[in-house]
Amino acid sequence: RASRDSHDSSTTRKDHTPVHGLSEMIVGVLGGGQLGRMLCQAASQMAIKVMVLDPLENCPASALSYHHMVGSFDDSATVEEFAKRCGVLTVEIEHVDVATLHKLEQQGVDCQPKASTIRIIQDKFLQKVHFSQHGIPLPEFMQIDDLEGAKRAACQFGYPLMIKSKRLAYDGRGNAVAKSEEELSSAINVTLTCHVMEDSVWFDQKYNGHLVGTLGGFDRGLYVEKWAPFVKELAVIVARGRDNSILCYPVVETIHKENICHIVKSPAVVPLEIKKVANDVAYRAVSSLEGAGVFAVELFLTNDGQILLNEVAPRVHNSGHHTIEACYTSQFEQHLRAVVGLPLGDPSMKCPAAIMYNLLGEDEGEPGFRLAHQLIERALGTPGASVHWYDKPEMRKQRKMGHITLVGPSIGTLEARLNSMLKENSCGCP
Ligand code: ATP
Numbered sequence: 458r459a460s461r462d463s464h465d466s467s468t469t470r471k472d473h474t475p476v477h478g479l480s481e482m483i484v485g486v487l488g489g490g491q492l493g494r495m496l497c498q499a500a501s502q503m504a505i506k507v508m509v510l511d512p513l514e515n516c517p518a519s520a521l522s523y524h525h526m527v528g529s530f531d532d533s534a535t536v537e538e539f540a541k542r543c544g545v546l547t548v549e550i551e552h553v554d555v556a557t558l559h560k561l562e563q564q565g566v567d568c569q570p571k572a573s574t575i576r577i578i579q580d581k582f583l584q585k586v587h588f589s590q591h592g593i594p595l596p597e598f599m600q601i602d603d604l605e606g607a608k609r610a611a612c613q614f615g616y617p618l619m620i621k622s623k624r625l626a627y628d629g630r631g632n633a634v635a636k637s638e639e640e641l642s643s644a645i646n647v648t649l650t651c652h653v654m655e656d657s658v659w660f661d662q663k664y665n666g667h668l669v670g671t672l673g674g675f676d677r678g679l680y681v682e683k684w685a686p687f688v689k690e691l692a693v694i695v696a697r698g699r700d701n702s703i704l705c706y707p708v709v710e711t712i713h714k715e716n717i718c719h720i721v722k723s724p725a726v727v728p729l730e731i732k733k734v735a736n737d738v739a740y741r742a743v744s745s746l747e748g749a750g751v752f753a754v755e756l757f758l759t760n761d762g763q764i765l766l767n768e769v770a771p772r773v774h775n776s777g778h779h780t781i782e783a784c785y786t787s788q789f790e791q792h793l794r795a796v797v798g799l800p801l802g803d804p805s806m807k808c809p810a811a812i813m814y815n816l817l818g819e820d821e822g823e824p825g826f827r828l829a830h831q832l833i834e835r836a837l838g839t840p841g842a843s844v845h846w847y848d849k850p851e852m853r854k855q856r857k858m859g860h861i862t863l864v865g866p867s868i869g870t871l872e873a874r875l876n877s878m879l880k881e882n883s884c885g886c887p
């Protein structure tokens with residue numbers, strides 16, 4: 458599928474293809490996972506051409522893209538070659554070769570969002586420094602260079618203490634919690650030795666067997682955060698157009714299980730005042746970054762009613778998957794509109810409530826597929842449910858394989874429908 462080279466007409470296509478879509482710009486996406494796939498789905502409705510760059514031949518976006526270039530989005534020459542074929546360059550993952558993006562921008566390549574944004578976001582510590590300089594409320598944080606530094610931070614912040622890898626983290630890989638001084642060194646070791654990005658072939662190729670660092674000399678790769686005593690996690694998808702107009706989607710609640718997004722409820726069931734503060738923080742956070750596109754702002758609601766920023770993703774995000782069925786403009790359509798310079802669409806909900814449930818791998822291989830399909834079968838018989846399957850070539854435990862979105866009259870009704878769908882599941886989901 459990857460080498461459907463009837464489309465691979467290199468630089469000439471841009472000039473010779475008659476334009477019939479809503480934009481003549483070919484959108485190049487670094488990364489071809491499920492986010493890239495859903496961007497392609499939205500693009501097809503508008504007849505916008507999306508090219509993806511991903512090292513995996515049968516990556517989820519491959520079959521649906523206008524063209525899939527097989528290659529690494531962390532390799533300078535490959536990214537440059539890819540960029541030549543696109544009208545605008547965007548990302549579905551922030552762990553890309555940002556130095557090349559900067560270089561390409563200087564040569565006039567249109568990157569949305571800007572390389573400066575990707576640079577800030579891809580280093581979580583730099584991200585925290587940036588947002589604190591812009592007056593965004595966050596958990597206190599501090600760089601640590603060794604175990605002694607971690608002990609000093611713990612004196613200031615107390616326990617539990619959150620230790621995080623600055624780079625290449627996702628789905629909680631790269632985070633560890635120390636509940637006491639005795640646990641500090643093992644928690645540091647976990648963050649240093651965990652194979653972050655293990656879901657990605659790119660990571661496997663580049664970092665296989667290579668550890669982020671070793672205890673004792675961890676190369677300024679870690680920092681710590683004060684524990685955020687949150688009662689709920691919230692998220693806001695924010696879109697910025699090329700004209701700098703900004704629109705926020707309704708605030709959602711995200712529920713994580715073992716650090717992985719598990720369930721998203723829209724709208725979040727929190728007081729209006731909290732929603733206003735969440736929106737304001739998200740709006741200000743995105744305003745401080747450069748470039749067009751969709752951004753996801755992850756937030757903590759603390760037990761004393763504060764909103765703190767956790768992190769921002771400079772791209773479409775798991776907390777916005779429900780927007781496909783639940784909003785007038787999905788986050789994927791919105792991102793494409795934003796990067797090609799079309800007017801932004803209405804982000805509001807067209808139904809009272811939505812719940813998104815992630816289909817995470819329960820088991821490796823065939824047994825995992827069987828369990829997922831049992832659940833999908835029940836979802837297909839559930840009112841208001843839509844099933845998304847990402848067509849990943851391999852089933853692995855905890856891997857995001859698909860998702861189910863339920864839409865309906867209220868969050869309460871949808872919770873009941875989700876519970877009855879899951880209860881019958883022989884895999885013993887909650
Ligand atoms: P993602 O897949 O969202 O990119 P990630 O690997 O970047 O995840 P974080 O978002 O930093 O990880 O953290 C994952 C989860 O860990 C959060 O959603 C939250 O549940 C918890 N968490 C992170 N930081 C803190 C903190 N300072 N205090 C309490 N809990 C935290």
Ligand code: MG
Nearest residue numbers: 626627628768
């Ligand atoms: Mg993250």
Ligand code: MG
Nearest residue numbers: 628755767768
């Ligand atoms: Mg996160």
